Amino acid sequence: MMPAKEQALHLEIAEYLIGNIRTGVFAENEKIPSEQELCLQFQVNRHVVRQAIARVASLGWVTPVQGKGCYVNRIPKPVRYDLSSRTRFSENMNSQGVRHKGQLLEWEERVPTEEERENLALDDGETVYRLEILRYIEDQPLSVTTTVLPVAEFPDLPDYFHNFHSLYDILINHYHFRPIRERSVFQATLPALQDVKILQMPENVPVMEITSLMKHPGGFPVEFSISRIRGDMTKCLVEF
Incomplete structure (x- = not known):
């Protein structure tokens, strides 16, 4: 010692x-x-x-x-990540002139966890899509998000995954609505080993974990997500 x-x-x-x-x-x-x-x-x-x-x-x-x-090393300048009821990653980055892209790492249809079932108000027997989405700014990994969506609300969703770049573009263009943020919970935590590899970051640099529930304009829940964002590349602005 x-x-x-x-x-x-x-x-x-x-x-x-x-x-x-x-x-x-x-x-x-x-x-x-x-x-x-x-x-x-x-x-x-x-x-x-x-x-x-x-x-x-x-x-x-x-x-x-x-x-x-x-x-x-090249140290990226932290970008501002705005959070409000209607913010989108793409719009956030576009407003700051930051090059960005999204990549669908994997997806599956499966039975929801108890937490997912409760948040999405699902009945027994209903299934969900689970998506892992990696987002980049200036060609550097910024965040990875686990997104869960009810299959019943998004029929044929996988048909639109070809050349994926934005989940919300798919929802707006093919399902004709934009989810509204109901709530988000923030927690600073150390990254899991898998996220360290995906985000290409040191394992002792914190990530900002944001757990969010999004609703349909009609008022019912349609998306439950957990984002892990590099703490050294982001500063959050929460609008009230």
Whole structure:
């Protein structure tokens, strides 16, 4: 276990490096100071510096290159994610001039869980579609969403999955309505291993988990979803 003094020093060095990356002192693809330079600057041994660099790398700020040092990763500017009763991901990104796309990773028709059945007010025997949707901004994975929809409300939905790019475009164009947000619950949490791989993110960077229920304009529930959004790439605006 690292002594308390060394622990404090390695955190100080890590914060120094991250702070300089945030402010652009160390630019994208630029090499950060070497172990030797940091040892001299902070008057510490190599073990402390290596711990600091390992921390910065584990948080996704730099990538070590054997024999060459560490280079600053491309750090995306956080996008604003607006949440209101009628917001859509596509409209959110379009309004900010951000390139985006959606990808349907997988889907299945199955029996709902108890939570899904209760939220969607389903009768026994009814089935649901479960979709896994990955969304990108500027060619980088931003969020993955598990979306559950009642089969009875969306007959032939899989027929429209070819060249998928937006679920709500399908609902608007083929089912002629736009879901309305009934409620959303926010929770900051660490990502599951599968989401770490899909979102290509460090496992110790939090995600914002948003559990939402959407209703038909007629008042009945039609969509239950759980989104996991990279916390380092998003800031949420909730409208009342």
